[in-house]
Amino acid sequence: MAATEDPSGASGAPARPGGTAPAGSGRSWWGWGRTDEALPDSECTALAALLPGLPPDPLPVPDVGELTLAPPRVRPPGALAHLVSDGPADRASHTYGKAYRDVVRALHGDMTPAPDLVAHPRSEADLVDLLDWAGTADVAVIPYGGGSSVTGGVEYRGGDHAGVLSLDLSAMDRVLEVDTRSRAARIQAGVYGPALEDQLREQGGGLTLRHFPQSFEFSTLGGWLATRAGGHYATLHTHIDDLVESMRVVTPAGTSESWRLPGSGAGPSPDRLFLGSEGALGVITEAWMRLQDRPVHKASTAVRFAEFGDAVEAVRAISQAGLHPANCRLLDPGEAALAGAAHDGESVLVLGVESAHHPVDGRLAELRTLARDHGGTVSGSGGDDSGGGDTAVGAWRSAFLRMPYLRDGLARMSAITETFETACTWDRFTELHEAVRTGIGAAVEEVTGSPGLVNCRMTHVYPDGAAPYYTVIATGRRGAEGAMWDEIKSAAMEILATHRATVTHHHAVGRDHRPGYDRQRPEPFALALRAAKSALDPRGILNPGVLMDPPPREVA
């Protein structure tokens, strides 16, 4: 639920434009997003009707002041003291990401992995000083991004470091420079999505990054880059990787800055080594990002299919026709019903096209024709607006943004409610999908004793395959929710690996995906990656445990 998906459909506008960085007050320390958006107790209680066997009352949300946090084991030198906090609220809110298992542990008041300290550097020089100190003091450094990791990417787990520092770059949040000729901007890594787009708007030129993961409000540019986030575009440029012109990365072995280049064939791409490195090789401090003109032509439509298989074939045909829809999101019957986009067992395909330069009606018409050719019923369309012409489009979009809050409400009711996502080539999709539906259905029954929901949507599609995204909702037992989910998740990773489907399309590896990732990653590449880690981070302080086991460390 972290770095994923487009809240704006074809509308082109972020979901809540005008918002600014949500760091600090207003953010939930235990759950998704903003405290004022969380479900009140009464709405949580009402959710009990969704699943059999849930307790009647929600878990209370602990008061952050009453949490038990171990005393900090390390202290920064005086010169760095002004950058570092050991306040309980700061430490508590930087203990976990926002995975279901994180939320559940927080609700149960389990603060075991809390960092000793939270650092808020204001400049790259601050960051270099912090890393220097951490290296000499054997302090693990965990880049926090916006804290929206759903894969254990920001949580210290195990290891024997003398201390743990959570690194929060949210004070480094400026768009530093805009090059309108090349349509690119130099942007600091700590900026949250809304503030980034606000600054681009203020600086003129009509440019936008157009990267709208579901976490848009609560994640940062640096987090997107470090985790290869999936963005706005359902086709063509689906990952933020393609929007990167150059990056600056501070490593314990020095600062890496690639040249701003539109394209290059000079050796393996330096940026591609740091993209997806999840803070294990260095800390991304800024990047030149490719921008787009703001689209002025937009249109969207929803198509209904009686058979999910027909809808999949329609999506495959669309992905291979070179039409490049900005949105091409398929909801299976369960997902469509959950979103309120359909109630009759139909699947819904939401299609959106946009352009800053050309009318898009022709492309939308071609998309509708392809969808109809595969058995779809086009139920309406909205041209040049936010897609309001079709209620299914609107329903899906509202539900999409509301979903993480709903998940937290369900979590408080001790329902198991989590997602996982993957990607595979088209030749394997049907078999994989059946295996997931059957296998996860069975795992849910085995773990919980009753059936649950296993829904699917496709978030990003490619000419050669698709990225399905699964939602699991099941009855949990209070106090055992996390362990129950872990068992189901383990079954999911086993199924994905058996079908050679990626352990993650855009949620990153973190620590939770290590078992699947270790099977997926070619062993010689693992050797190379470990060697690169040892060269750049010889003391092993950078986000130990993500991507790989900590290599042997040089302790000063």
Next chain:
Amino acid sequence: MAATEDPSGASGAPARPGGTAPAGSGRSWWGWGRTDEALPDSECTALAALLPGLPPDPLPVPDVGELTLAPPRVRPPGALAHLVSDGPADRASHTYGKAYRDVVRALHGDMTPAPDLVAHPRSEADLVDLLDWAGTADVAVIPYGGGSSVTGGVEYRGGDHAGVLSLDLSAMDRVLEVDTRSRAARIQAGVYGPALEDQLREQGGGLTLRHFPQSFEFSTLGGWLATRAGGHYATLHTHIDDLVESMRVVTPAGTSESWRLPGSGAGPSPDRLFLGSEGALGVITEAWMRLQDRPVHKASTAVRFAEFGDAVEAVRAISQAGLHPANCRLLDPGEAALAGAAHDGESVLVLGVESAHHPVDGRLAELRTLARDHGGTVSGSGGDDSGGGDTAVGAWRSAFLRMPYLRDGLARMSAITETFETACTWDRFTELHEAVRTGIGAAVEEVTGSPGLVNCRMTHVYPDGAAPYYTVIATGRRGAEGAMWDEIKSAAMEILATHRATVTHHHAVGRDHRPGYDRQRPEPFALALRAAKSALDPRGILNPGVLMDPPPREVA
């Protein structure tokens, strides 16, 4: 001149369809391509009129049987003998790539860097055995690809290995599997361009790789991947990197195989580490490549501009308009004249669009409008054909394919004639272009004592920048041609580095580009790359000297 550019313009067909792998007989051992395409002596002599001060007669082409080759210093074990040749013709033809300085040295009979042996493995198992032996015998292994490197990528230079083995994978030349649902094929790395497309045609499905570098006939899939070749598409998917689904790479530390995935966010991309690794980290043996439907709608046009600057602005507008032309090639006045596409000081922009699914007339009309808006004169167009509707398009295309043979003819006349290419963002293009024209013009005068030609074309363009490609033609002194070019090339690398323009957009780094590459590559990435090299190739046998200095070796 190696991995670059589209010989087919918008025509979609390779220049010489139906050709098969040109390995073996018919290939020139000293110059580009096929012996029967080389300029006869009389045509070489006629070229003397082009530049002042050239000798009246061409350098003779040495008889390969009369070359002086040092005796091989190593011998393979008996079990591998059938895979290895020490024949003088085989060794001579695997001594150099096809850079100007390579051709000149060959013409002067300088075979100093000749490999001791040439290996022709027939399978991955053969290759593993060869690498095992090379590791124990301290033999450097140089993957040859198709031998079309123009950057010293296939030439052993310096170093103290006990022997040198050139590795020719041309016996591993099969399309092994085609997945028409996902539009992808598993292809062995040793296949040459024409044979690859022939096999795809034979296997049905109407699919094509559509990667047509200028070297198409004389380069292999493995070479394209190892050097991040620039291909058919002037926009969008310009590098072969984007066409890769997964790769198999044999390294001394084991074989790496990535999963076939349409997209993934699981850690840094394994493929992106091997793409551009130029044989220094492993030997690519096969890849799953993304294919396209064969285009059935094609159209092209030529646009003339009185001012090169206006043409550049037109290209920038086109690159940022989301129209994705397959061809968008700008020839400056000198280049246009050389190609016979214009004779009056005008620049020529060749535009081509293609689609397997939709008529392209509308897109071509939009492109022509944009070109006209920037001062261009549309001189004709050819719809749904090979662009024959405009003589400038046809003239450019013929000249493009003939150019390497012309270069060799000029080389025999002791003219200096070479190219270099780069890329930069739009904000820096004009300044860079002026610096190259002025600086290289001055370097040519200083080195040769008389003015030369410095022409420019743009081969690939991006929303945020462009890849200009420069041709230099000047008067050389017989016997000093190579050294003279090296001086000019050194000035070029200095200018590129000063402007932070990449040392290569698609010709690769090899050994010749090391000075520029070493300045361009961020030092922490260099540390990581060297560490990866040591982990995968601990004995330092793989293409020593490309990308980096050989790290300290474990010698058995």
